[in-house]
Amino acid sequence: MTDQETIGVYNRQVERYLKMVDGPEEDPILMCFIDRFKASDYILDLGCGPGHAAAVMRSKGLLVDPVDAAAEMVKLANEKFTISARQANFSDIDATDLYHGVWANFSLLHAHTKDLEFILLALHRALKPKGFMHLGMKLGQGSQRDRYGRYYAYYSQAELEDHVNNAGFTVKKVDLGTAAGMAGDMEPWIALTGLAR
Template sequence: MADEAHDLQTLAFYDREAEAYAGRRLPKASPRLIDFLAALPAGARVLDLGCGGGQDSEVMLAEGFEVTPLDGSAGLARIAQARLGRPVRVQLFEDLEDEASFDGVWANASLLHVPTAGLARVLARVRRALKPGGVFHASYKAGDGGGRDTLGRYFNFPSEAELRAAYGDAGPWAALAIRQGVGHSYEQEERTWLHVAVVRPA
């Protein structure tokens, strides 16, 4: 790892496999995305943090939200930009500098690649980017500590207790809820997922 908040091998994977990864057939809108959007005011500003191929940004834009797509992989960002017809910000999560800019932050299957040692620092930057009262969704593959999958990607594989500690270290939240679910990974491996929903205090 070159930095405690990102993994170069994982970024290289997404650049190398961008076409295949972004070309997967995915549901048009997941129930979690629908619930996230329902908690926002009409036309809200949303940061799609780790937008991948832009599928979720596309749904949010169609629903009338003002979306800022962002990804750490230049390869994925290029594909998302072509899909969305608008610029996609290429930026590492730990370099996020926005302050009180977004009504919501959607980080679906993206912060799970942040090395454990840097997760609280990245979460603090996300918290700062939210407006007071802003909502934040992120999902993680559950586990008992960081490691790599069969494709060489790094995952932090946290427990629920570890996530609560990292979010607590990032700053105070008005609400924090963690739900478990079962899903499949890119390589079709069934995993337990942890879906975290928090609100920045108003």
């Protein structure tokens, strides 16, 4: 379920990735997500990377469990923000009724297509009733590796909404946009907010 080549890229390119995401601007989608919770609610940051989102959530009074599959990302997140990030793969998420929210921002696009629904079901189990999940993905078809060797799975909006619905969520909000990632290619993205039924 975990793509070792992708993890290896993040371990080797941690400084390049940090330069791409390190900035003073606040993410309006993250702030909208944070506004759904009360102080001390517990949030899983799945694929926390260098820890920016987890640090912002913590600064707003939330308790955060930041996890990433790349050991160097975990190390950087803890050095930069002291957020108790830990190393974990998608398949390690086995909690039940633990979290009030899940922030999966452009992490599950590295999960193989055959595994996505299984992971979403695990996230649903990990959430408390009426918990919220944020899912950021790239739009498109099929799968491919970028010039660094990272695996990407692409979906249409309808496909993602079906996956989210089948896993037990009701889609409450959809944001669309276009952005360049570490590889430099401009690509369309989607951010879904799902409410656990």
